[in-house]
Amino acid sequence: MHLLTLRGSNAGTVDKYILWAILVLCAMGIVAVYSAIGYLAQTKGGGNTEALLFKHLFRVGLALTVMGFFSIVNYRVLAKYSRYLLVGSILLLLAVQIMGVVSGGAARWLNLAGVMFQPSDLAKVSLVLYVATLLSQKQVYITSFARSFAPIFLWIMVTIAAIGISDLSTSAVVLSAVLLMCFVARVSMVQLIMVGLLGAVLGYGMLATSPQRAARLESYVGVKLFPHTDAASVFSSSDEQFQAEQARMAIAQGGLLGVGPGKSTQRDWLPAPYNDFIFAIITEEYGLVGAFTLLFLFVAILYRGLLKVARSAPDPLGLFLAVGIVVMLTMYGFVHAGVSANLLPVTGLPLPFVSYGGTSLLANGIMVGILLNISRQVDPIP
Secondary structure, three states, X not given: OHHHOOOOOOOOOOOHHHHHHHHHHHHHHHHHHHHHOHHHHHHHOOOOHHHHHHHXXXXXXXXXXXXXXXXXXXXXXXXXXXXXXXXXXXXXXHHHHXXXXXXXXXXXXXXXXXXXXXXXXXXXXXXXXXHHHHHHHOHHHOOOHHHHHHHHHHHHHHHHHHHHOOOHHHHHHHHHHHHHHHHHOOOOHHHHHHHHHHHHXXXXXXXXXXXXXXXXXXXXXXXXXXXXOOHHHHOOOOOOOHHHHHHHHHHHHHOOOOOOOOOOOHHHOOOOOOOOOHHHHHHHHHHHXXXXXXXXXXXXXXXXXXXXXHOOOOOHHHHHHHHHHHHHHHHHHHHHHHHHOOOOOOOOOOOOOOOOOOHHHHHHHHHHHHHHHHHHOOOOOO
């Protein structure tokens, strides 16, 4: 029962604006996935689009159930187990390098008793939990290098490196969110710059050792940067630039109001329209109105999460957790949209609560559940 113990005798109400934003994102995702999933159904689902839709509906329902559960579990209790969760996540990330399932040119998945699982999703939640715990425990001597920065830095870099081996874009987003948590917690700017520079060095090393990652960056900037990539492939409209061009075409065809629900043509050309480029499909079918609606929902989560929930958090732990969760979720949304609009290199990051997925939906459900639990424990939020 101690898991459900909240401050005071009764639990408060969750932030209704964040909750409604998540529910609307889920609803938009269900409609968009149903429209975009045709190619996946033909190649892997035996042509049964409805079966894949029901699979997505089940996962969304499971994510919302998990979100509801964690919204009533005291986040302080979760923090007590965060170190064990993070250690387990790192071990799973290392296991991916030994027995991982290759998908999209990288080993990111584990097959556990027939269930495909992406450990990086668990790792990002665990890291935010544990870093928030450490930051709250070390506030008295937060500027100390040996007592505060060194242990926090070690856990951050080990986890980021373990994620980045298989998923550089996820590691970059997670590192950005964690660094912002540290900034809010008054960690020295010099120390934060050190972490940022080391992260950049690790990122360069991962690009220099992966032709596929390097080619994506070169294709975006339009300049040959690495000796181990093939220029003909990098700058070919039928190879590395194919996804970005098809996404731009989808957005251009959408115009203001879109071509209409279920009438996308680019879903038959984009490699993963139901996941990596679902923002482009929504923009094509619902135009700029649909695109700005999606972006508005993420802005609403950012506003309520930072300026209402985090600002009113009952303790430093709640503050740091809320900042990390909100920044990570919204960064995923904005980066995904930026990739579709060719403002950023192709990353493969899903759109939270919208893209077709399994472990990513569950991880997002856990994070939003924790955020809602924090909102329960503050004075009524206007």
